[in-house]
Amino acid sequence: MLNRVQIKMEAKEVVRSARASAYVMTLIYLLLVNLINAVDLYAGNGILHYVQEHMLPVELPSFLIAPDFPPLVIMFVTVMVFLLTTVLGGGLIIYHLGVRRGYEMGYSTLFDGFSIVGKLILGSLCVSALVTVGMMLLVIPGIILSYMYRFTIYNICENPELGVINAMRMSRLQTSAHKADLFMLDLSFIGWLFLCGLTMGILSIWINPYMEQANIGYFEALKRSSGVGYIPNEPTDGPSDDPYSPLF
Numbered sequence: 735m736l737n738r739v740q741i742k743m744e745a746k747e748v749v750r751s752a753r754a755s756a757y758v759m760t761l762i763y764l765l766l767v768n769l770i771n772a773v774d775l776y777a778g779n780g781i782l783h784y785v786q787e788h789m790l791p792v793e794l795p796s797f798l799i800a801p802d803f804p805p806l807v808i809m810f811v812t813v814m815v816f817l818l819t820t821v822l823g824g825g826l827i828i829y830h831l832g833v834r835r836g837y838e839m840g841y842s843t844l845f846d847g848f849s850i851v852g853k854l855i856l857g858s859l860c861v862s863a864l865v866t867v868g869m870m871l872l873v874i875p876g877i878i879l880s881y882m883y884r885f886t887i888y889n890i891c892e893n894p895e896l897g898v899i900n901a902m903r904m905s906r907l908q909t910s911a912h913k914a915d916l917f918m919l920d921l922s923f924i925g926w927l928f929l930c931g932l933t934m935g936i937l938s939i940w941i942n943p944y945m946e947q948a949n950i951g952y953f954e955a956l957k958r959s960s961g962v963g964y965i966p967n968e969p970t971d972g973p974s975d976d977p978y979s980p981l982f
Contacts, residue, residue: 736915736955738922745947753838756830756943763826763844764938767819774815777808817855821847824854827891830946834954850894857886857898881913882906888953889963904963908956919952 749756824847832839847854861883868876885908889901896904909916923945930937957964 736912736952736959738915738919741951741955742922742944742948745944745951748834748947748951749943751836752833752943754829754840754843756833756947757939759826759829759841759844760942761939762841763822764935764942766822766844770815770818770822774811777811817851820854820858821845821851823847824850824887824891826946827888830943830950831888831892834947834950847891850890853890853894853896853898853901854887857890857901860898860902861886878913881916882909884909884916885953885956888950892963907962908953908960910960912952912956912959916952919948923948 752759822844825844828846829839829843832843861880864883865876865880868874868879870876883902883905885905886898886901889896889904890898923941926937926941926945930941
């Protein structure tokens with residue numbers, strides 16, 4: 735069993751050591767993602783529907799009510815939102831992987847996912863499809879599959895030369911016999927996630943970097959224990975002459 739307490743303590747130290755603040759990076763990420771999702775919500779008149787269903791009857795300002803866009807336009811916006819949020823999520827992982835190794839990762843790293851956009855999208859679709867099918871089979875298989883392929887995107891971000899299938903295979907081997915450990919890790923954050931909800935997500939600015947680094951701590955530990963994707967001489971502290979070389 736992995737030492738969850740130690741990994742989480744290391745995660746806190748890594749977050750504090752980031753030269754480009756992990757909190758600022760998370761704030762930028764959340765602002766962009768919420769803005770993108772707001773566009774999707776607006777295009778489908780989701781704001782109007784939400785107010786009508788969950789609030790007292792009020793008249794919305796005209797600028798919050800979208801015109802009747804054709805279904806194809808709404809579908810296009812939804813697809814673009816998925817693409818952009820997936821790429822930004824990949825950029826955030828790239829940032830945290832670099833910070834974990836002691837590199838100076840600038841805020842522009844958030845957009846580095848565009849260089850591997852195809853693999854990020856394909857990997858996300860493949861994992862989502864498998865988990866969705868599993869959820870349809872009495873839920874439990876879906877949960878197991880979500881943990882099995884949890885590190886697919888991490889493997890792609892760390893080594894973009896990997897094919898999506900290989901990244902999924904590596905994740906399956908890395909998480910073998912450790913799905914319960916990952917479940918307990920997620921369970922340990924439930925209290926924090928509840929508080930994030932109470933603060934309308936504001937607390938996420940401080941909690942998300944901690945959670946992401948804890949995930950990466952598990953990722954690194956599972957690479958070592960399984961020997962899958964682990965490089966014995968991989969730098970883990972201090973900058974190198976080429977900070978992007980281990981990731982790309």
